[in-house]
Amino acid sequence: MTRAALKAGAIGGVIGGVMMAVWLMFILWLIGTGFWTLLNLITNTVWRSAPLGSKFSLTSVIIGLVVHVVVSFIFGSLIVLAAWRLPGPRSLIIASGALFGPVIWLVMQFGIWHAVDPAAAQVITPWVFAVAHLIFGVLAAATAAIIASDEKHSAASTQLTVADPLSPPAHAAGQQAALGAGPVLADTWYRIPAFYFACPTTVLGPYDDAPTAPGSAWQDFELEIAAVIGTAGKDLSVADAEQAIIGYMIFNDWSARDLQSLEGQLAIGQAKGKDSGVTLGPYLVTPDELEPYRRDGVLSLYATALVNNDVVGSGSTAQMDWSFAEIIAYASRGVMLNPGDVFGSGTVPTCTLVEHLDPAAPESFRGWLHDGDVVTLRVEGLGETRQTVRKTPAPQPLPARPNPDAAPAATRVNPAPAKIPYTRGLHEVGKRVWAWMLPDGGFGWSNAGLVAGNGASLLVDTLFDLPLTREMLAAMAPITDRAPITDALITHSNGDHTHGNQLLDSSVRVIAAKGTAEEIAHGMAPEMLVMTQTADLGPVATGYLRERFGPFDFGGITVRNADQTFDDRLTIEVGGREVHLLNLGPAHTAADSVVHVPDAGVLFAGDLLFIGCTPIVWAGPIGNWVAACDAMIALDAPTVVPGHGPVTDADGIRAVRGYLVHVAEQAEAAYRKGLSFVEAADNIDLGEYASWLDAERVVVNVYQRYRELDPGTPQLPAMGLLAMQAEWFAKHS
Ligand SMILES: [Zn+2]
Numbered sequence: 001m002t003r004a005a006l007k008a009g010a011i012g013g014v015i016g017g018v019m020m021a022v023w024l025m026f027i028l029w030l031i032g033t034g035f036w037t038l039l040n041l042i043t044n045t046v047w048r049s050a051p052l053g054s055k056f057s058l059t060s061v062i063i064g065l066v067v068h069v070v071v072s073f074i075f076g077s078l079i080v081l082a083a084w085r086l087p088g089p090r091s092l093i094i095a096s097g098a099l100f101g102p103v104i105w106l107v108m109q110f111g112i113w114h115a116v117d118p119a120a121a122q123v124i125t126p127w128v129f130a131v132a133h134l135i136f137g138v139l140a141a142a143t144a145a146i147i148a149s150d151e152k153h154s155a156a157s158t159q160l161t162v163a164d165p166l167s168p169p170a171h172a173a174g175q176q177a178a179l180g181a182g183p184v185l186a187d188t189w190y191r192i193p194a195f196y197f198a199c200p201t202t203v204l205g206p207y208d209d210a211p212t213a214p215g216s217a218w219q220d221f222e223l224e225i226a227a228v229i230g231t232a233g234k235d236l237s238v239a240d241a242e243q244a245i246i247g248y249m250i251f252n253d254w255s256a257r258d259l260q261s262l263e264g265q266l267a268i269g270q271a272k273g274k275d276s277g278v279t280l281g282p283y284l285v286t287p288d289e290l291e292p293y294r295r296d297g298v299l300s301l302y303a304t305a306l307v308n309n310d311v312v313g314s315g316s317t318a319q320m321d322w323s324f325a326e327i328i329a330y331a332s333r334g335v336m337l338n339p340g341d342v343f344g345s346g347t348v349p350t351c352t353l354v355e356h357l358d359p360a361a362p363e364s365f366r367g368w369l370h371d372g373d374v375v376t377l378r379v380e381g382l383g384e385t386r387q388t389v390r391k392t393p394a395p396q397p398l399p400a401r402p403n404p405d406a407a408p409a410a411t412r413v414n415p416a417p418a419k420i421p422y423t424r425g426l427h428e429v430g431k432r433v434w435a436w437m438l439p440d441g442g443f444g445w446s447n448a449g450l451v452a453g454n455g456a457s458l459l460v461d462t463l464f465d466l467p468l469t470r471e472m473l474a475a476m477a478p479i480t481d482r483a484p485i486t487d488a489l490i491t492h493s494n495g496d497h498t499h500g501n502q503l504l505d506s507s508v509r510v511i512a513a514k515g516t517a518e519e520i521a522h523g524m525a526p527e528m529l530v531m532t533q534t535a536d537l538g539p540v541a542t543g544y545l546r547e548r549f550g551p552f553d554f555g556g557i558t559v560r561n562a563d564q565t566f567d568d569r570l571t572i573e574v575g576g577r578e579v580h581l582l583n584l585g586p587a588h589t590a591a592d593s594v595v596h597v598p599d600a601g602v603l604f605a606g607d608l609l610f611i612g613c614t615p616i617v618w619a620g621p622i623g624n625w626v627a628a629c630d631a632m633i634a635l636d637a638p639t640v641v642p643g644h645g646p647v648t649d650a651d652g653i654r655a656v657r658g659y660l661v662h663v664a665e666q667a668e669a670a671y672r673k674g675l676s677f678v679e680a681a682d683n684i685d686l687g688e689y690a691s692w693l694d695a696e697r698v699v700v701n702v703y704q705r706y707r708e709l710d711p712g713t714p715q716l717p718a719m720g721l722l723a724m725q726a727e728w729f730a731k732h733s
């Protein structure tokens with residue numbers, strides 16, 4: 001039993017148990033008192049021959065009665081209080097308390113006896129009282145132990161059987177579709193009520209902070225209502241199950257969708273995706289109070305879910321496919337349900353984030369819950385819960401085990417010649433100009449840069465996740481301690497160049513081309529990339545994406561957008577150095593900026609250059625990218641830092657230009673022949689470019705060329721294009 005749950009007043013059964021324990025112990029003491037009074041009466045009249053109703057016997061009886069009642073009540077309460085305050089098994093505390101009671105009473109009894117009638121104490125042998133009290137004590141202790149063990153069982157199962165039937169089909173279909181399995185529910189859905197027994201120990205009060213699930217970047221909530229069991233029962237009929245419900249309250253089934261999606265692939269039930277928290281509260285409402293809301297035997301309560309006071313969804317609790325009574329009857333098959341057990345209704349359709357996720361348009365999704373978000377659930381007749389989401393620290397690492405059935409990963413070596421050793425870390429590439437490099441240049445392994453002037457520095461791009469960016473900023477500290485970063489140029493909108501922006505000091509001016517800022521503003525939430533690590537996209541794409549994107553941590557990222565934008569060019573001064581920012585896009589993305597540092601002869605090309613790895617055309621047109629290559633060559637910078645791959649020079653730019661022209665020509669020829677873009681990509685001869693890493697990106701590049709040639713070519717989502725690259729890779733390696 002958590003303190004939070006007590007605070008919520010959520011577990012009616014536990015409270016009932018406590019009341020029961022107090023009451024039963026009080027009864028026990030009363031019986032003891034009655035018996036004791038009788039004993040007094042008998043001993044006084046029989047053994048001492050005092051006439052019944054004489055002053056002596058009456059005094060003795062009244063004192064005995066009053067003191068017994070008062071002391072037993074106080075003592076009983078203290079035991080129960082101690083049982084709930086002290087650590088350790090309650091049954092043991094109650095039992096030992098009950099056993100100690102008579103001993104204390106025995107001592108007091110003799111004291112009183114001596115005070116009232118010392119002679120009596122001489123006459124009645126103490127052993128009679130001692131034995132009598134011990135018998136009562138043992139009886140009381142045994143009964144208390146039975147009550148307490150019952151209570152303990154009930155408290156434990158209260159928590160163990162927080163059951164969530166996931167019942168409303170509309171919600172289930174919406175969630176299933178969002179997680180990539182389509183909207184049609186299996187026939188089994190209509191044969192048995194889907195439900196599971198949930199984790200007991202993470203019950204939260206209605207206003208408690210709600211921790212995110214450790215290791216999850218997809219924290220979600222579910223607005224449900226809970227039915228609480230009031231009477232124990234097993235193998236219940238539907239009618240008996242209805243009678244077993246003592247009341248209702250709001251139930252928030254906190255969910256980690258990424259973990260749920262991953263665990264769902266094992267097809268053995270709910271685990272870490274569901275056990276980070278269950279909110280109950282704010283109070284228990286008995287069924288009679290809700291009678292006015294009953295429609296055709298089902299509770300119809302209007303419910304609303306809000307995040308930061310924006311309505312996420314609303315609807316009626318009447319949309320359960322299986323009634324509470326049916327679910328409870330099913331769950332009770334062979335299982336004892338106990339007072340305090342809680343059944344969730346399943347999510348009220350739309351009152352959760354996952355149903356609002358369209359996998360084909362992840363950029364339209366508001367994003368999952370982040371630290372500080374306030375989730376409010378309101379249900380007619382049941383009140384409101386209001387909780388702040390709190391980010392949980394990363395879990396203890398648990399490395400993946402090698403999959404014996406997986407094909408061994410090919411060794412990846414970037415084949416391009418390197419002007420400067422291509423190793424992870426900071427390399428000075430010109431006078432007080434550094435490149436931060438992350439081999440091998442594949443997906444997410446991007447380069448960044450630093451230009452230091454007098455007392456000020458310009459950062460070129462951040463990295464794909466927060467740990468990578470922290471590592472880079474720490475390595476730059478010896479330079480930036482004396483020449484702090486005052487400006488940061490974001491070359492383009494992709495996450496491997498922007499996700500670390502939030503780690504920059506708020507005083508840093510973040511600059512980007514207007515098109516880049518717009519793409520960032522309308523792009524998908526960074527944590528959506530977790531789907532590359534968790535989604536089941538079939539045997540080919542799943543492994544490919546996990547291998548490519550598995551090393552990154554997409555949690556906790558809130559992209560910081562530009563503070564200042566420019567159209568085509570902007571010249572800035574960095575600690576006395578002149579730096580030119582040129583937007584040469586659209587090409588790789590909607591806007592692609594390069595950074596030219598003329599006094600050092602260095603050009604940071606962003607993702608207009610992939611060296612030794614294959615360029616990918618997310619935006620195009622390809623002709624504009626070719627023109628961008630010409631513009632970069634014209635800058636005549638002896639040292640060129642690409643967005644991916646080793647440091648290069650004009651030859652590297654020419655190679656990328658050559659690739660783009662080659663692919664565009666091949667694609668166009670295939671298009672004229674009437675091939676589909678998939679066939680075109682499949683049959684393309686990459687020639688000298690075949691050895692570049694990530695050759696499968698040709699699928700996207702051919703597709704973009706087809707879209708240029710035939711604007712009617714349907715637009716494909718990025719995930720679909722990634723899956724097609726996986727197919728190409730599998731076929732050609
Ligand atoms: Zn990149």
